[in-house]
Amino acid sequence: MRDFSSRPRARRLEPREWAWLAVGALAVLLSAGTAWDAWRDNRAAVVRVATVRAERDAAGARLRALESQVRRDSMGNQAWLTLEAPPPRVVADLAELLPPEVRLEQLSLKYGTRLEVEMTVSARDAAAYDLFLERLGASPRFGEVSPGEENRAGEVKAQVRAAYREEDAR
Amino acid sequence: MRARLAALALLLVAVVVYAAVARPLRQQQSLAADEYRRLRDERRTQQSRLAALERRESRDQSLAAAADAWSRRDVVREARLAVLRTLDQASLRDVRLGVSRTNTPAALASVKLTAQGDFGDVVHTSGQLVRPGSGFVLESVRMSPRAEGVNLSLEVVVPGARP
Numbered sequence: 369m370r371d372f373s374s375r376p377r378a379r380r381l382e383p384r385e386w387a388w389l390a391v392g393a394l395a396v397l398l399s400a401g402t403a404w405d406a407w408r409d410n411r412a413a414v415v416r417v418a419t420v421r422a423e424r425d426a427a428g429a430r431l432r433a434l435e436s437q438v439r440r441d442s443m444g445n446q447a448w449l450t451l452e453a454p455p456p457r458v459v460a461d462l463a464e465l466l467p468p469e470v471r472l473e474q475l476s477l478k479y480g481t482r483l484e485v486e487m488t489v490s491a492r493d494a495a496a497y498d499l500f501l502e503r504l505g506a507s508p509r510f511g512e513v514s515p516g517e518e519n520r521a522g523e524v525k526a527q528v529r530a531a532y533r534e535e536d537a538r
Numbered sequence: 539m540r541a542r543l544a545a546l547a548l549l550l551v552a553v554v555v556y557a558a559v560a561r562p563l564r565q566q567q568s569l570a571a572d573e574y575r576r577l578r579d580e581r582r583t584q585q586s587r588l589a590a591l592e593r594r595e596s597r598d599q600s601l602a603a604a605a606d607a608w609s610r611r612d613v614v615r616e617a618r619l620a621v622l623r624t625l626d627q628a629s630l631r632d633v634r635l636g637v638s639r640t641n642t643p644a645a646l647a648s649v650k651l652t653a654q655g656d657f658g659d660v661v662h663t664s665g666q667l668v669r670p671g672s673g674f675v676l677e678s679v680r681m682s683p684r685a686e687g688v689n690l691s692l693e694v695v696v697p698g699a700r701p
Contacts, residue, residue: 385541392548399552399560406563413570420577427584434591438598443644443675443697447601448594450676456665473683479676 446479452534453483461510461532462487465503469496473525483532485510490525497524509533604673605646605698613646614639617696620674621649621667628663630655630690645695649674652691657681660690668694 381389438444458477462485466472469492476486491497497518505513509532516527608616618637625633630653640648655663660681668674677693 381541385545388542388545389548392545392552395549395552396555399556403555403560403563406560406567410563410567410570413567413574417570417574417577420574420581424577424581424584427581427588431584431588431591434588434595438591438594441644444598444601446677447675447697448597450668450674451597451670454665454668454676455679455681456661459661475679475681477676477679479678 442481445481449479449483449532449534453532458483458485458532461507465500465507465510467491467496467499467503469493470500477532483534485530485532486527487530488525488527490523492523494518494520494524497526501528504528504530600671601675601697604671605696608646608673608696608698613696613698617647617649617674620672621651624663624666624672625653627666628655629659630663640695642695643699644697645675646698647696648677649694649696650692651694652689654684654689655687657688660688664690664692667692673697 455477459472459475462472462475466489471490472487473490474488478484478486489497489500491500501513501515504510510530511533512529512531514529516529518524518526614637618635621635621637625635633653634651636650638648640646651667653660653663664679664681668676673696674694675697677695678691679693680689680691682689682691
C-alpha cells in the first residue's frame with residue numbers, strides 16, 4: 369500500500385548520530401556498572417565493619433567481666449608469675465641479652481606483686497657491660513633497670529636490678 | 539540534532555549517576571575500610587589481653603583447686619614428699635630441706651630448700667619444683683656461684699587458707 373499522507377517521513381538516523389547515541393548509552397551503562405560495583409563493595413565493607421565491631425565489643429565485654437574476676441592480690445600475682453616466669457624462663461630471657469663477654473655471676477628472683485630480678489654480672493670490659501645494659505633496657509621483658517656501682521677500668525663487676533615483665537599487660 | 543541531544547542527555551545521566559551515586563559510595567567505602575582497620579587493631583589488642591586474662595583465670599581456678607586439695611591433706615607431709623619426688627629426679631648435692639606450717643593467711647606451708655649443682659641442673663630443678671600443677675608458688679630464688687657449681691636457695695609456699 370502506498371502512503372499518500374502529507375506527513376513528512378521520519379528522517380533516518382545517520383551513522384554519526386547512531387555513534388553519538390551509542391557513546392551516550394555506553395556511558396550510562398558504564399556509570400551504572402560503576403555505581404553497582406561501588407554499592408556492592410560498600411555493602412560488603414559495611415558488613416565487615418559491623419562484624420569486626422561486634423567481635424571487638426564481645427571481646428571488650430568478656431575482658432571487663434574477666435578483669436573483675438581475676439585475683440589481683442599478692443598471692444594471685446605470685447602464682448601467676450610462678451607459672452609465667454619460672455626461673456628457667458627468666459634465665460633464658462637473660463641469656464639472650466648477655467653479650468659473649470658478659471657472665472651472669474649471681475641471680476636473685478623475688479616473687480610478689482611483681483618479679484624483682486637482682487643480678488651480679490662480670491664483663492670483660494666496660495663496653496661489654498654497657499652493651500648488656502643497653503640490651504636489658506631495650507628488652508620488653510625487663511623494665512625499671514637500675515644499674516649499681518661499677519668500675520670503668522679493666523673487668524667490670526656490677527649489680528643490676530630490674531623488674532621482669534610477664535606477658536599479661538595488667 | 540535530536541539524536542545528538544539524546545546522546546548528550548545520556549552522557550549527562552552517566553555523569554550524574556557517577557557523581558551522585560558511585561563516587562560517594564566509593565568514598566564511604568574508603569571510610570569504612572579505615573574504620574575496619576581501626577576496629578580490627580582494637581580487636582587484636584583486646585583478644586591478646588583476653589588470652590592473657592583467660593590464662594590467668596584458668597590459673598586462678600587451678601590455684602583454688604590446688605589450695606582446696608592441699609587444705610584437705612597433711613600439707614607439710616605432702617609438700618615434703620612432692621619436693622623429694624622432684625629432687626629424686628635431679629642431680630643436686632648438699633641438699634637441705636625445711637617444710638613448715640605458716641601463720642600467713644594466704645599460705646598453708648612454706649618450703650625452704652638449699653642445694654648445690656651444675657648451673658643447668660639447678661635452673662632445671664627450680665623450674666621442675668614449680669611446674670604447672672605442682673601447687674607451689676615461688677617466694678624467692680637465689681643462685682650464687684660456689685667453688686664447684688652453683689648454690690641454689692629457694693623458697694616456695696603452698697597457697698591456701700586453713701579450713
